Amino acid sequence: MTFDPKTLSQSWPLPSNPRPIVTFGAGSIVGDAHFPAYRKAGLPVAGLYDPDLAKAKALAEKWGVAAYASVEEAAGVDGAIFDLATPPAAHRAVLETLPEGAGVLIQKPMGADLTAATEILDICRRRHLKAAVNFQLRFAPMMLALKDAIAKGWLGEVVDFDAWLALDTPWSLWAFLKGLPRIEITMHSIHYLDLIRQLLGDPQGVHAKSIGHPSHEMAQTRTSAILDYGDRVRCALSINHDHRFGRKHQACEFRISGTEGAAYLQLGVNLNYPEGEPDILEIYPKGGDGWVSVPLEGKWFPDAFVGRMANLQRFVAGEDHELVSSVEDGWLTMALVEAAYQSSADPATPIAGRP
Structure with missing residues (x-):
C-alpha cells in the first residue's frame, strides 16, 4: 500500500x-x-x-x-x-x-x-x-495527522521522540508571568509533555533541569528533560527560549522515529512569535524511499x-x-510537570573524584 x-x-x-x-x-x-x-x-x-x-x-x-x-x-x-x-x-x-x-x-x-x-x-x-x-x-492539524499516521502503522513502533527548541520568546507579552516561581515547564513545555503522554503513554519517571537566564528575571526559560520509558523508547526535550542571535539557527521542531518510519514537525507559531511561521509535517513512511510532505489544513493557532x-x-x-484531556487526564500531565520540577530541584548524580 x-x-x-x-x-x-x-x-x-x-x-x-x-x-x-x-x-x-x-x-x-x-x-x-x-x-x-x-x-x-x-x-x-x-x-x-x-x-x-x-x-x-x-x-x-x-x-x-x-x-x-x-x-x-x-x-x-x-x-x-x-x-x-x-x-x-x-x-x-x-x-x-x-x-x-x-x-x-x-x-x-x-x-x-x-x-x-x-x-x-x-x-x-x-x-x-x-x-x-x-x-x-493535541488538536493541531499536524498533531492529529501525526497521531493518525502512527495509528495506521506508517512509522512502525515509535522508539524515539526528540523536541528541540532554540527560540527568542517575548516573555514580556505575558505580564502576569513575572514573579511566578514556575514558568517554562508549567506554562510552555507542559504542552509537549501532554502531547508525549498521548502518543507514548505515561513515563516511568523523568530527569529534568529547568533554569532562568542571566539577562532577565523570569524564573525559568531553559529546560532539558529526559522521560523514562524503559529500555525501548528514548524521549528527550531541549528547550531554550533565550536564543537571541537571529532567525538563521533558531528551531522549534519534533523528530519522531519508529522502527519502520519517521516524522518531522515544525511548530511554526513559536518562531517569530506572535506572527509565526508555517507548521510543517513530513513523514518518511514504512516502505517508502523518501520524505513526504503532508499538506496541512490549518495551524496550531488558531485551528487547534x-x-x-x-x-x-x-x-x-x-x-x-x-x-x-479531561481534568482526570490533565491531572496526570500536572503530575509529570510536578515530577520534572522535583527532579530539577534535586541534586544530580555526583561524579566520583580522582582516586
Missing part, C-alpha cells in the same frame, strides 16, 4: 448544535486564538468577563459580544459552555461559581502546581463539571482551539464518548 498523506485526519468534527460560549479573561490569547478559532468554526460566543472591565469592553466591542460586569453574571448565561482563559490562581473561584454539571474548558496549567491541580480536580468532581484542560496542541472546543461541546451533547 502506498502512503497517501491526504488520507490523514487533520480535524475534529463540529458539534451539531453548538452551545453559546462564555469566556473568562480578556488577555491576548483570547483575541489571538480563542475568538478567531470560534468564529472560523461558527461556534457562537455569547460574551466575556474580565476583572479589568475596560479591557473586557474593548475586546467585546471588537468581536461584537457582551461584556459582563461580574463572574456571577457571566456564569448565569443559560446553557453556556464556559471557557476559562484565566491565570492558574483564578481557576478555582470561577469553577465554584459555575452551574453544577456545566461544560467547562480550563486554561492550562491546571493550577500553579500539583496541589492546586488536585483542588481543581476535587471541585470538578464535587460539582459534576464536564471539565477539560486546554491542552489544545476549534478541535479542543468542538470535542468538549460534542461530549456535553453526547456526540463524543471521550472527553480528550
Whole structure:
C-alpha cells in the first residue's frame, strides 16, 4: 500500500448544535486564538468577563459580544459552555461559581502546581463539571495527522521522540508571568509533555533541569528533560527560549522515529512569535524511499482551539464518548510537570573524584 498523506485526519468534527460560549479573561490569547478559532468554526460566543472591565469592553466591542460586569453574571448565561482563559490562581473561584454539571474548558496549567491541580480536580468532581484542560496542541492539524499516521502503522513502533527548541520568546507579552516561581515547564513545555503522554503513554519517571537566564528575571526559560520509558523508547526535550542571535539557527521542531518510519514537525507559531511561521509535517513512511510532505489544513493557532472546543461541546451533547484531556487526564500531565520540577530541584548524580 502506498502512503497517501491526504488520507490523514487533520480535524475534529463540529458539534451539531453548538452551545453559546462564555469566556473568562480578556488577555491576548483570547483575541489571538480563542475568538478567531470560534468564529472560523461558527461556534457562537455569547460574551466575556474580565476583572479589568475596560479591557473586557474593548475586546467585546471588537468581536461584537457582551461584556459582563461580574463572574456571577457571566456564569448565569443559560446553557453556556464556559471557557476559562484565566491565570492558574483564578481557576478555582470561577469553577465554584459555575452551574453544577456545566461544560467547562480550563486554561492550562491546571493550577500553579500539583496541589492546586488536585483542588481543581476535587471541585470538578464535587460539582459534576464536564471539565477539560486546554491542552489544545493535541488538536493541531499536524498533531492529529501525526497521531493518525502512527495509528495506521506508517512509522512502525515509535522508539524515539526528540523536541528541540532554540527560540527568542517575548516573555514580556505575558505580564502576569513575572514573579511566578514556575514558568517554562508549567506554562510552555507542559504542552509537549501532554502531547508525549498521548502518543507514548505515561513515563516511568523523568530527569529534568529547568533554569532562568542571566539577562532577565523570569524564573525559568531553559529546560532539558529526559522521560523514562524503559529500555525501548528514548524521549528527550531541549528547550531554550533565550536564543537571541537571529532567525538563521533558531528551531522549534519534533523528530519522531519508529522502527519502520519517521516524522518531522515544525511548530511554526513559536518562531517569530506572535506572527509565526508555517507548521510543517513530513513523514518518511514504512516502505517508502523518501520524505513526504503532508499538506496541512490549518495551524496550531488558531485551528487547534476549534478541535479542543468542538470535542468538549460534542461530549456535553453526547456526540463524543471521550472527553480528550479531561481534568482526570490533565491531572496526570500536572503530575509529570510536578515530577520534572522535583527532579530539577534535586541534586544530580555526583561524579566520583580522582582516586
